[in-house]
Amino acid sequence: MLDHLTFEPPKPKxxxxxTGDWELVIGLEVHAQIASRAKLFSGASTxxxxxxxxxxxxxxxxxxxxxxxxxxxxxxxxxxTGLGLKAQINLVSAFDRKNYFYPDLxxxxxxxxxxxxxxxEGEVIVDMGPGVARKVRIERIHVEQDAGKxxxxxxxxxxxxxLNRTGVALxxxxxxxxxxxxEEAAAYVAKLRQIMxxxxxxxxxxxxxxxxxxxxxxxxxxxxxxTYQETQDFSHLGTRCEIKNMNSMRFIQAAxxxxxxxxxxxxxxxxxxxxxxxxxxxxxxxxxSMRSKEEAHDYRYFPDPDLLPLEIEQAxxxxxxxxxxxxxxxxxxxxxxxxxxxxxDADVLTAEVENAAYFEQVAEGRDGxxxxxxxINELFGRLKKDDREISESPISPARLGQxxxxxxxxxxxxxxxxxxxxxxxxxxxxxxxxxxxxxxxxVTDTGAIEAAVDEVIAANxxxxxxxxANPKLAGWFVGQVMKATGGxxxxxxxxxxxxxxxxx
Ligand code: ADP
Ligand code: MG
Numbered sequence: 001m002l003d004h005l006t007f008e009p010p011k012p013k014x015x016x017x018x019t020g021d022w023e024l025v026i027g028l029e030v031h032a033q034i035a036s037r038a039k040l041f042s043g044a045s046t047x048x049x050x051x052x053x054x055x056x057x058x059x060x061x062x063x064x065x066x067x068x069x070x071x072x073x074x075x076x077x078x079x080x081t082g083l084g085l086k087a088q089i090n091l092v093s094a095f096d097r098k099n100y101f102y103p104d105l106x107x108x109x110x111x112x113x114x115x116x117x118x119x120x121e122g123e124v125i126v127d128m129g130p131g132v133a134r135k136v137r138i139e140r141i142h143v144e145q146d147a148g149k150x151x152x153x154x155x156x157x158x159x160x161x162x163l164n165r166t167g168v169a170l171x172x173x174x175x176x177x178x179x180x181x182x183e184e185a186a187a188y189v190a191k192l193r194q195i196m197x198x199x200x201x202x203x204x205x206x207x208x209x210x211x212x213x214x215x216x217x218x219x220x221x222x223x224x225x226x227t228y229q230e231t232q233d234f235s236h237l238g239t240r241c242e243i244k245n246m247n248s249m250r251f252i253q254a255a256x257x258x259x260x261x262x263x264x265x266x267x268x269x270x271x272x273x274x275x276x277x278x279x280x281x282x283x284x285x286x287x288x289s290m291r292s293k294e295e296a297h298d299y300r301y302f303p304d305p306d307l308l309p310l311e312i313e314q315a316x317x318x319x320x321x322x323x324x325x326x327x328x329x330x331x332x333x334x335x336x337x338x339x340x341x342x343x344x345d346a347d348v349l350t351a352e353v354e355n356a357a358y359f360e361q362v363a364e365g366r367d368g369x370x371x372x373x374x375x376i377n378e379l380f381g382r383l384k385k386d387d388r389e390i391s392e393s394p395i396s397p398a399r400l401g402q403x404x405x406x407x408x409x410x411x412x413x414x415x416x417x418x419x420x421x422x423x424x425x426x427x428x429x430x431x432x433x434x435x436x437x438x439x440x441x442x443v444t445d446t447g448a449i450e451a452a453v454d455e456v457i458a459a460n461x462x463x464x465x466x467x468x469a470n471p472k473l474a475g476w477f478v479g480q481v482m483k484a485t486g487g488x489x490x491x492x493x494x495x496x497x498x499x500x501x502x503x504x
Contacts, residue, residue, distance in 0.1 A: 007133040009123075012225065013181030017264045018396075021218045024260050025237050026185050027177035029214040030192055031170050032081070032202040033146070034074045040145050041068030041111065042171035048208050052162040060167040062106030067306050074169040077201040077311065078118055078143050080320050081171055084199045084327055085138050087122025087316050093142075094309040098299045104148030104161050112172075113142035118310065124187045124195070125329055130343040134418075135187055137431045139367075144171050161323050165209075167272045171202070177216065177237065180225075182253035189213055190248060194328050198353045211339040215243045215252055215258045219267070238263065239273040243280050243287050255280040259287050333355055339368025348376055354390045355380075361397035367405050374404055378421050395425045402431040415487055416440050443489045446497065449481070452489065456480045464502065471504045 010021045010419055038047055043348035056334035059066040070109075082089050094116040097109040119141035126134045153161050173192060193204040193211055204211050218238035220228075228236040241259060246252045258280075273294050314445060315409045326334070328350050335346040335356075338350040349359045349372060363371035379400060383393060405422055406412045412435055420440060424431045435441055444447060456477055457464055467473040477498045 001182065007127075007131050009134055010128040010132050010180070010184065010294065013183075013260075013290045013394070014222070015219075015260060015264060017268050019268050021222055022264050023225060024181055024242075024256065024262070025177050026179035026181070026220045026221055026256060027216040027240070028173075028175045028179065028185060028188060029216070029242075030173040030189060031146075031212045031214075032173060032192070032196060032204070033210045034077045034143075034169040034171055035201055035203050035361065036071060036074045036077060036169055038071055038073070038259075039167040040071055040074050040107060040143065040169055044167065044441075046168050050164055052164060055164045056430075057167065060163060063399065065067060066326070068111065068304075069171065070307065070310065073397055074143065075118065075312065076320060077199075078141065078169075078171050079291040079317055080199050081196060082119035082122060082141055082326065083317075083321050084195050084201070085122035085124060085141070085173075085323055086117075087138055087141065087207060088120030089312075090116065090118055090120055091314060091317070092309055093313050095143075095307045096301045097145075097304045098301055100299060102147060102150075104150045104163065104166065106148075106166065111146050111304055111307070112144035114296065115303075117142035124188065124191055126179075126184060126191050127303070127347065127372045128184065128187060134178065134180070134184055136178045139174045139176050141173045142173050144170050144172060152206075153190055177218070177240075181494065182256040185215065185256055186249040186253050189252065191328075194351065197353070198325055198327055200325075207250075209247060212245050212247045213258075215246055215256060216240045217256050217263070218273070219260055219263050238267075241273065241275065241287070242277050242293065244277055244290065248282075249279055251282050254282075254285055254288055258285060262287065312490075325353075335359075335368075338463075339363055339372065339373050341368060344368075345372045345376060348380070352390070358390050358393070358397050362401045362404065364401075366401060367408060370382050370404055370408065371401070374400055374421075378418065382425060395421070395430055399424055399431055406431060406435060409445060410442060410443050410490060411435065411441055413487065413489075413491055416442065425457075440488065443485055446493060446495060449485070449493050449497055451491050452481045452484050453477070453494070453501050456484065457501060467502055468504070471499075471502075474498055474502060 015022045036043065039046060042059045043055040044060055045055045047055060059068055067337065079089055095111050098108040098112045098114070101108060109344055116138040124136045124138060124140035126136055128134060139150045146165050146168040148161055148163040150159055154160055175188070179188055196202040197204050198458065202210060204275050209350055218240035220238045224236050228234065243259060244256045246255060255469060266273055266485045275293040277290045280287050291296065330452045332346045332350045334342050337348060344431055359375045362375055369447070379393065383390065403417055403424070407414060420431050420434050423429055423434050463476060467477065477490065478494050481494045482491065
């Protein structure tokens with residue numbers, strides 16, 4: 001089934017320095033908001049864009065004596081995500097307090113999972129072109145609370161705090177440093193997003209902060225990474241810097257590129273990379289130091305005494321596993337196999353689960369390649385132009401299927417089909433009805449075509465002579481006949497008749 005998973009790993013990105021080549025090593029910590037309507041430890045709503053401080057329960061506001069109560073739905077979605085990433089699910093995990101002061105963190109600590117995360121090791125296949133993919137190992141996924149939001153740009157003298165986001169459930173998905181270039185990093189985030197959207201565990205809206213990544217970057221010499229892989233000894237890798245809170249694929253790539261070059265310049269200058277947390281400035285395209293890297297002990301982590309260890313049952317996990325949908329890799333492989341699609345087309349069609357579902361309805365019982373062609377080239381092209389989602393498509397899968405049928409049965413030519421598509425799309429009409437009402441049915445009646453060919457031949461004796469000397473010019477006659485029949489003649493039949501009549 002997963003034939004396309006027999007792939008070659010892509011080459012790492014190499015940057016030529018003054019003293020030789022450098023390679024990039026990247027590990028990502030992705031914060032994904034769990035698609036839950038209530039927060040992780042309170043019943044407050046997670047609705048985006050609500051009136052500031054309207055979605056705040058006492059426990060979110062850190063009121064004395066308030067106790068957190070775990071939201072089972074959030075745990076189920078995190079488990080589902082783990083299963084989707086083929087990861088180990090830990091039946092016993094625990095919550096820890098990560099202590100730090102911040103005005104938008106009223107508790108004075110964030111509840112997270114340091115020592116015993118809910119999800120352990122997994123993996124993600126990141127496609128980098130047909131037959132080329134990187135396997136990125138997942139180290140762990142832990143569940144934690146989000147912080148609130150400080151607003152500094154509403155007043156010249158005051159800052160404001162909005163606690164709506166405080167306590168919203170996040171999954172932190174930590175990768176191994178297996179990513180080897182900026183494009184791979186973006187493709188990895190895109191793949192995680194795609195898998196979670198298939199699973200329905202995170203809606204992946206990066207603009208609303210639903211999905212954010214901390215990007216760890218280091219550089220090393222060719223060969224060093226392979227030594228690290230053999231030994232799993234991090235000392236073979238360079239010192240890393242962490243770029244915080246990136247919420248755009250484009251910025252992730254720009255930040256990595258800038259950061260790698262900055263580190264190379266330092267090293268080639270005989271200086272050292274200092275492990276630290278940096279911020280990316282999209283306007284300047286640079287990263288700058290935010291704070292020196294903090295260690296776990298700086299946060300005085302300790303098990304949260306308000307929460308019991310989280311124990312889940314294997315049977316419950318099995319239930320969630322049984323309800324997993326078909327995931328992108330499997331769907332893509334099936335599209336290639338069952339519908340005879342190219343990997344590229346299958347990739348486009350499975351990018352969003354809704355697109356895949358639409359395609360399958362069109363392709364069901366029809367020529368898969370033709371269906372793919374119409375969905376990708378005509379429909380997606382048109383939707384993109386109109387800035388619409390597939391759910392807003394004015395043409396239903398059944399109607400697009402009709403168009404494919406009309407072509408397959410030779411009722412209309414491909415060219416007329418585009419006209420029919422356009423009418424069905426803009427006028428909300430049935431393709432079969434359009435063909436009928438507007439008399440667009442293809443002329444396959446050879447008698448009518450013959451008459452049209454005869455007419456064109458009779459009117460253009462000089463052209464006939466030329467075509468007879470050079471058969472390539474017969475195409476001109478085909479064009480004329482098509483024109484004369486308003487594009488409705490069957491092009492194959494026209495071709496045959498023209499060739500015969502010209503004696504070619
Ligand atoms: P911390 O707890 O300090 O954030 P982790 O060990 O959890 O450190 O690693 C954080 C991230 O940094 C992980 O995604 C990991 O893969 C990545 N990472 C670790 N070492 C390197 C390195 N040398 N270069 C790039 N990324 C790295
Ligand atoms: Mg970290």
